[in-house]
Amino acid sequence: MKKLILTTAALALTAGMAMADTVRMGTEGAYPPYNFINDKGEVDGFERELGDELCKRAGLTCEWVKNDWDSIIPNLVSGNYDTIIAGMSITDERDEVIDFTQNYIPPTASSYVAASDGADLSGIVAAQTATIQAGYIAESGATLVEFATPEETIAAVRNGEADAVFADRDYLVPIVEESGGELMFVGDDVPLGGGVGMGLRESDGELRGKFDAAITSMKEDGTLNAMIKKWFGEDAAVYE
Amino acid sequence: MFSYCTDPDTLDTVRWFSCFLTNGVHLSFYMSFLKVLVLLLVTAPVALAVGFAGAMATRATLPPLRWLGEGYIAIMRGVPDIAFFLFFVIALDQAFEWTRHQILCPDWTDPIRQGNDFLVCPDAKLPLGRAAEWVHQTYSFFLAVVTFAIVFGAFAANVLRGGMRAVPHAQLETAAAYGMSRRQTFWRILVPQMWIYALPGLSNLWLILIKATPLLFLLGIEDIVYWAREIGGTKTSKFTDYPHGDWRMWYFLFLLVFYLSFTRISEILLERLTVRLSHGQATTGGEALRKEAAA
Numbered sequence: 001m002k003k004l005i006l007t008t009a010a011l012a013l014t015a016g017m018a019m020a021d022t023v024r025m026g027t028e029g030a031y032p033p034y035n036f037i038n039d040k041g042e043v044d045g046f047e048r049e050l051g052d053e054l055c056k057r058a059g060l061t062c063e064w065v066k067n068d069w070d071s072i073i074p075n076l077v078s079g080n081y082d083t084i085i086a087g088m089s090i091t092d093e094r095d096e097v098i099d100f101t102q103n104y105i106p107p108t109a110s111s112y113v114a115a116s117d118g119a120d121l122s123g124i125v126a127a128q129t130a131t132i133q134a135g136y137i138a139e140s141g142a143t144l145v146e147f148a149t150p151e152e153t154i155a156a157v158r159n160g161e162a163d164a165v166f167a168d169r170d171y172l173v174p175i176v177e178e179s180g181g182e183l184m185f186v187g188d189d190v191p192l193g194g195g196v197g198m199g200l201r202e203s204d205g206e207l208r209g210k211f212d213a214a215i216t217s218m219k220e221d222g223t224l225n226a227m228i229k230k231w232f233g234e235d236a237a238v239y240e
Numbered sequence: 241m242f243s244y245c246t247d248p249d250t251l252d253t254v255r256w257f258s259c260f261l262t263n264g265v266h267l268s269f270y271m272s273f274l275k276v277l278v279l280l281l282v283t284a285p286v287a288l289a290v291g292f293a294g295a296m297a298t299r300a301t302l303p304p305l306r307w308l309g310e311g312y313i314a315i316m317r318g319v320p321d322i323a324f325f326l327f328f329v330i331a332l333d334q335a336f337e338w339t340r341h342q343i344l345c346p347d348w349t350d351p352i353r354q355g356n357d358f359l360v361c362p363d364a365k366l367p368l369g370r371a372a373e374w375v376h377q378t379y380s381f382f383l384a385v386v387t388f389a390i391v392f393g394a395f396a397a398n399v400l401r402g403g404m405r406a407v408p409h410a411q412l413e414t415a416a417a418y419g420m421s422r423r424q425t426f427w428r429i430l431v432p433q434m435w436i437y438a439l440p441g442l443s444n445l446w447l448i449l450i451k452a453t454p455l456l457f458l459l460g461i462e463d464i465v466y467w468a469r470e471i472g473g474t475k476t477s478k479f480t481d482y483p484h485g486d487w488r489m490w491y492f493l494f495l496l497v498f499y500l501s502f503t504r505i506s507e508i509l510l511e512r513l514t515v516r517l518s519h520g521q522a523t524t525g526g527e528a529l530r531k532e533a534a535a
Binding site: 029030032033036037038039040041042044045063065066067068071074075077078079080097098149151154155158174175177178201202203 | 263264265267268326330333334337354355356357358359360365373376457458460462469470473474476477478479480481482483486488
């Protein structure tokens with residue numbers, strides 16, 4: 001009898017542990033307002049708040065993991081974490097390697113920022129490695145200089161190494177605002193990509209279904225739009 | 241940290257910095273120094289042991305063992321560190337998981353490789369998906385130690401091989417004349433004497449190892465360079481209580497001081513070790529010590 005009770009207890013325990021399987025959310029932590037490290041040293045930002053809400057709605061326990069942008073896809077497919085939620089635009093090239101949920105940010109504009117109005121946009125332009133912006137510059141005819149982090153692309157413009165930086169407008173807005181006139185938007189905005197979505201392994205269809213459903217429910221009750229406005233400002237593009 | 245830190249905007253410079261330098265990210269930054277030091281202290285003896293085994297293998301009488309030792313040294317010394325760190329760690333991790341998968345989930349029918357994906361059963365994952373974050377951190381730390389030990393072990397093996405060859409042959413012949421076996425000669429005569437010859441090469445390796453720690457971030461470990469870059473980067477007031485411009489230069493300057501003082505301390509300690517090991521050796525250093533003692 002004692003043995004039986006012990007076995008049941010052990011079974012209940014293992015079942016409980018299996019239920020509590022955590023979903024590991026991979027992010028970069030260097031791309032405010034999408035994701036960044038706050039003063040406490042935790043992952044924070046729009047995607048932190050969104051990801052936590054999605055996990056709540058999907059009934060999942062989630063844990064946040066930081067990973068370098070350069071190796072963010074290889075580490076997903078080899079199983080070091082289960083999702084990429086790092087301001088990653090949905091593109092055909094990436095879709096061949098991983099799967100995306102529906103977008104949780106509608107397609108947004110990318111912009112040029114330079115230190116002067118007359119900057120030569122067909123000159124040297126800085127962009128982060130392996131981003132849609134870097135791909136766009138490479139094809140635009142300008143000379144592309146790539147950097148591993150967004151921070152370095154801005155620094156390249158400040159110290160004159162590049163004529164302009166090309167990045168998501170949402171990332172650039174707070175930087176331009178606080179530069180005290182040193183940096184400014186130049187040229188026209190360029191719409192790029194299919195919006196921002198969560199990346200998952202192609203074999204992880206079930207998890208993708210759960211997140212897709214959670215994103216749909218957030219789109220329907222308006223919480224997603226409210227969250228976008230909170231982090232990206234009143235003028236940000238939202239869902240109809 | 242301090243009670244007055246709730247609204248940093250109102251503080252004077254000294255207080256502002258006292259709050260800024262003790263906030264959460266800075267504590268992580270300070271912790272990462274400890275992490276790097278622990279990694280060095282763990283890696284160095286492991287790499288030395290791997291190197292010693294490698295050097296022994298190259299001296300083995302059994303040809304396959306000798307080829308193994310020589311092949312290991314040749315391959316590891318030839319592959320660039322950064323390529324090795326990007327490729328090998330993922331391969332090592334997958335090898336562990338594949339082995340566990342074969343043992344723990346014999347009934348699993350789905351293929352492990354599906355296109356780009358590497359999928360083992362949940363029980364075979366390392367660490368387990370449900371494991372706490374510190375387990376994941378420890379595991380990647382362990383992978384880092386193994387990787388560093390294998391890379392630096394190859395260089396150490398070559399240095400030790402040179403050290404073994406440098407021991408005067410007369411010493412070994414004398415041992416044989418006294419009737420010592422090959423094994424006894426190796427452990428009692430060769431090994432105690434070879435360190436003095438290997439030390440300059442090993443000290444080089446140690447200094448290179450100290451400077452190689454920024455490779456850690458490739459393995460997902462947040463080392464001092466990662467935090468210096470992260471904290472030093474421009475912060476706008478929207479996302480932090482402590483906005484500042486691009487301060488990376490100051491943080492990197494601090495790292496420069498850290499690395500320089502660390503290598504300087506290492507040099508002093510290695511110098512002392514050289515003197516110690518020179519005692520009674522048939523080298524110029526040993527000869528100088530003998531004369532000093534006689535005079």
